Amino acid sequence: MNYISTRGNFEAVSSARAIKLGMVPTGGLFVPEFLPVLSMNDLANMVNCSYQEVAEKVLGLYLTDYSAEEIRECIDRAYNGQNFDTPEIAPLFQLNNHTYFLELWHGPTAAFKDMALQIMPPLLSKAVKKVQSDKEIVILVATSGDTGKAALEGYKNVPGIRIIVFYPYGGVSKVQELQMTTTDGNNTYVVAVKGNFDDCQNAVKEIFGDPDYNHFLNEHGIELSSANSINWGRLVPQIIYYIWSYLSLVRQGQINMGDKINIVVPTGNFGNILAGYYAYRMGLPVNKFICASNENKVLTDFFRTGEYDRNREFIKTNSPSMDILISSNLERFLFEVNGHNSELINKWFRELNATGVFNIDAETRARIDAILAAGFATEEETLATIREVFEKKHYTVDTHTAVALKVYWDYVKSTKDHTPTVIASTANPFKFNAAVLEAIKGPEAIAGKDEMAILQELREVSGMEIHPGLRDLDKKPVRHNRVAAKEELVQEINNILGV
Numbered sequence: 175m176n177y178i179s180t181r182g183n184f185e186a187v188s189s190a191r192a193i194k195l196g197m198v199p200t201g202g203l204f205v206p207e208f209l210p211v212l213s214m215n216d217l218a219n220m221v222n223c224s225y226q227e228v229a230e231k232v233l234g235l236y237l238t239d240y241s242a243e244e245i246r247e248c249i250d251r252a253y254n255g256q257n258f259d260t261p262e263i264a265p266l267f268q269l270n271n272h273t274y275f276l277e278l279w280h281g282p283t284a285a286f287k288d289m290a291l292q293i294m295p296p297l298l299s300k301a302v303k304k305v306q307s308d309k310e311i312v313i314l315v316a317t318s319g320d321t322g323k324a325a326l327e328g329y330k331n332v333p334g335i336r337i338i339v340f341y342p343y344g345g346v347s348k349v350q351e352l353q354m355t356t357t358d359g360n361n362t363y364v365v366a367v368k369g370n371f372d373d374c375q376n377a378v379k380e381i382f383g384d385p386d387y388n389h390f391l392n393e394h395g396i397e398l399s400s401a402n403s404i405n406w407g408r409l410v411p412q413i414i415y416y417i418w419s420y421l422s423l424v425r426q427g428q429i430n431m432g433d434k435i436n437i438v439v440p441t442g443n444f445g446n447i448l449a450g451y452y453a454y455r456m457g458l459p460v461n462k463f464i465c466a467s468n469e470n471k472v473l474t475d476f477f478r479t480g481e482y483d484r485n486r487e488f489i490k491t492n493s494p495s496m497d498i499l500i501s502s503n504l505e506r507f508l509f510e511v512n513g514h515n516s517e518l519i520n521k522w523f524r525e526l527n528a529t530g531v532f533n534i535d536a537e538t539r540a541r542i543d544a545i546l547a548a549g550f551a552t553e554e555e556t557l558a559t560i561r562e563v564f565e566k567k568h569y570t571v572d573t574h575t576a577v578a579l580k581v582y583w584d585y586v587k588s589t590k591d592h593t594p595t596v597i598a599s600t601a602n603p604f605k606f607n608a609a610v611l612e613a614i615k616g617p618e619a620i621a622g623k624d625e626m627a628i629l630q631e632l633r634e635v636s637g638m639e640i641h642p643g644l645r646d647l648d649k650k651p652v653r654h655n656r657v658a659a660k661e662e663l664v665q666e667i668n669n670i671l672g673v
């Protein structure tokens with residue numbers, strides 16, 4: 175299977191090349207040229223498969239230039255008992271008779287980014303060999319908090335690869351920051367950028383799209399790649415767990431094979447929900463996707479009006495991993511929804527680039543409305559939701575998952591749609607402990623306390639153990655303290671690389 179550009183401006187490439195390039199060098203994103211199909215029979219045959227076996231099947235359909243042994247090796251390195259604290263890898267938690275949380279945070283860094291970023295490094299290492307590159311790979315990562323640490327953990331000490339992470343200075347939680355700045359490894363670099371996530375992401379995208387700079391690096395034996403969800407290698411492993419969640423519901427007798435489910439996803443860059451959409455297009459029985467935003471509700475407005483308008487104030491919320499106004503993967507979604515029409519994509523994204531706004535046509539809107547609903551939750555609603563679930567079910571959710579749950583409740587209220595529903599639970603609550611403890615115990619509970627004391631208190635209150643990746647963060651030495659202006663990232667990269 176080959177991969178083509180959403181903008182029709184590049185040749186079709188193998189999956190190894192798409193993963194190594196990260197983004198289309200001439201602008202645009204790689205997508206599969208067609209979608210493989212899983213029939214009801216295929217799905218029925220997978221009901222009793224392990225997570226690893228489902229992964230093997232799904233990745234095999236997309237990464238056709240990898241051998242079965244190579245895929246198997248990558249899976250073994252990623253989804254094992256050392257990296258994940260449960261053999262199910264992504265277990266379901268049943269909230270009531272039609273609502274299930276898909277817990278995607280059992281990996282080493284406590285957020286769903288591990289689901290892809292544990293397997294991406296071996297996939298990339300093999301890709302580099304396949305395309306016979308003799309260059310050193312430098313991964314540039316823009317992070318709203320969670321991708322950074324997950325990518326650092328995945329790529330640290332991988333031979334032939336260096337990784338540089340850019341995060342918004344003051345724009346991530348304390349735990350997220352410490353997770354990144356205490357990372358060891360001989361090939362890891364972390365830079366705090368004076369700007370927000372969109373500034374980081376834009377700067378990195380510009381660097382990828384700058385032919386002169388890339389040529390300059392090539393002359394120094396360096397090639398750039400990406401670990402953000404603009405890279406197809408990030409998306410394809412995320413398709414696995416949507417199929418896995420459906421199979422788990424069938425296996426547990428909660429639904430019958432063929433029944434439709436709803437899928438709710440707390441959304442920032444639109445990567446996670448897009449992976450679910452790909453699962454649907456492959457044949458997974460889905461009734462509706464519900465796209466949940468925080469107060470940076472550019473996507474909610476877009477899906478409700480057809481107008482994407484990023485010209486608005488950027489709001490720092492208690493679900494910082496969704497503080498994004500430019501949702502990169504929307505480009506892929508619109509390309510897929512419109513039957514691979516790259517002319518429209520070029521038109522819309524040129525407009526977005528020039529004015530910050532674009533409007534889609536009525537036909538596209540109707541296609542989207544048939545499969546997707548959208549909503550948002552405010553800061554207060556997010557905290558109230560955490561409290562309500564805790565009090566009623568003694569289950570602790572993080573702020574991002576709470577946004578998804580609130581939007582889902584609103585959806586059920588207005589539609590009376592009681593289709594069995596899987597909610598993507600994207601982070602372990604300890605990762606956003608201050609907001610979670612405040613939600614459960616009130617603002618006094620966190621006033622004047624440092625993050626480590628709050629972690630301990632949340633442990634007592636919730637009865638959950640602190641995720642191993644978050645323990646003793648304050649005792650680890652801080653190894654990274656670079657700070658840069660958003661205009662100076664190229665300079666910073668050159669300094670780090672010594673070019």
Ligand SMILES: *Cc1c(COP(=O)(O)O)cnc(C)c1O
Nearest residue numbers: 320442443444445446495600601
């Ligand atoms: C990254 C992230 C999101 C948003 O996912 P996208 O793929 O960017 O839409 C939601 N919740 C958490 C905890 C995250 O880390």
